[in-house]
Amino acid sequence: MSKPKPPLPLTPAVFHILLALFGKERHGYDIMQQVKADSGDTVKMGPGTLYGSLDRMIEAGLVARGNMQDPRRIYYRLTALGQTTLRAETDRLSRVALVARRQLGRA
Amino acid sequence: MTRSTRQKRSRSSRLYTGLLGLYPPAFLERHRAEMLQNFADLEAAAPSTAALWRLIGKDLTMSLMSQFLASRLGRYVIGVLVAWMLFFAIGYAVRGPTPGYPVLHVFAGFLLGMLAMYIATRFYRAPQNSSQA
Numbered sequence: 012m013s014k015p016k017p018p019l020p021l022t023p024a025v026f027h028i029l030l031a032l033f034g035k036e037r038h039g040y041d042i043m044q045q046v047k048a049d050s051g052d053t054v055k056m057g058p059g060t061l062y063g064s065l066d067r068m069i070e071a072g073l074v075a076r077g078n079m080q081d082p083r084r085i086y087y088r089l090t091a092l093g094q095t096t097l098r099a100e101t102d103r104l105s106r107v108a109l110v111a112r113r114q115l116g117r118a
Numbered sequence: 119m120t121r122s123t124r125q126k127r128s129r130s131s132r133l134y135t136g137l138l139g140l141y142p143p144a145f146l147e148r149h150r151a152e153m154l155q156n157f158a159d160l161e162a163a164a165p166s167t168a169a170l171w172r173l174i175g176k177d178l179t180m181s182l183m184s185q186f187l188a189s190r191l192g193r194y195v196i197g198v199l200v201a202w203m204l205f206f207a208i209g210y211a212v213r214g215p216t217p218g219y220p221v222l223h224v225f226a227g228f229l230l231g232m233l234a235m236y237i238a239t240r241f242y243r244a245p246q247n248s249s250q251a
Contacts, residue, residue, distance in 0.1 A: 039152050040159040057160075057177020058153040059141070063184055066148070083155035 017096035018071055019103055024064050027054050029073065029089065029097040036077040036086040039065075068093070130161060134174065140182055142189060198234040202227040 021029070024046075031037060031045035043056050056064075065087060068074040073093035077086035089097070134157050138146060157174070164170035186192040205227050 040156045043156065043160075055173055057173050057181070058149075058156040059177045059181025060184075061156075062145070062149040062153065063181050066145070082151040085152055 015072060015092055017092065017099040018073075019096070019100055021096070021100045022064075023050075023054060024056060024060060025068060025073075026097075026100055027056075028061070028064055028068065029093055029100075032074065032087060032089045033094070033097060036088040038084040038086050042087065130167060130170065131157065137178060140178070142185055145185060194234055198231045201234075202231055205230070 027046040027050055028042060030049055031042045037045065039058065039061055043058075043061055046054050046056050065074060069076070071092075072090055073096055074087050075090050077088045079085050131154075135154065138150060138153060160173065161170055164173075187196070206224070
């Protein structure tokens with residue numbers, strides 16, 4: 012069986028959620044705060060956007076539910092595919108940034 | 119925290135609870151408790167009620183639009199709009215901009231749209247739609 016391919020490119024919201032969940036299980040509010048911090052206050056996510064994205068990410072196999080003891084504080088974690096996707100998107104963005112820097116340097 | 123602030127916050131919370139009813143039932147079943155908790159956290163951390171509602175207003179608009187377009191009803195509404203535009207374009211091409219005919223086209227399109235909306239509403243309430251949030 013072949014490995015599932017990372018669904019690239021990612022939307023900014025999905026990329027930031029994956030980044031927030033890297034290495035740590037987090038609940039919804041914690042994810043929103045981490046996204047805000049990681050993006051330097053440029054990506055502000057509300058509950059509707061967050062849970063809509065999380066539903067799609069769970070369906071795509073990027074994220075899984077973790078601790079569900081408290082229904083108000085359900086924890087989410089990255090899956091192996093989520094980690095692969097995050098790394099692949101980071102590489103892609105780095106390549107794009109490199110090309111952009113080269114082009115801007117010429118101008 | 120003053121009494122009036124507490125009242126204001128509880129009004130915000132009540133309003134948000136009511137607005138959550140706009141989301142599809144299946145989505146609410148999964149996330150209602152989390153969303154209310156997140157709202158309470160956001161409310162506690164917000165510098166002002168206006169700042170809180172700026173974030174929530176934008177979030178509600180974007181996420182409800184996205185939920186609607188992903189739902190069966192949303193796809194039907196888009197289908198109806200496309201069918202309506204096609205119907206209108208064909209009518210315009212065949213009959214031209216004759217006074218009187220566009221009114222008929224619009225009326226027929228309206229009837230078609232109403233019928234499709236009725237059917238879509240029946241589907242939207244069907245249990246198999248519950249997985250499409």
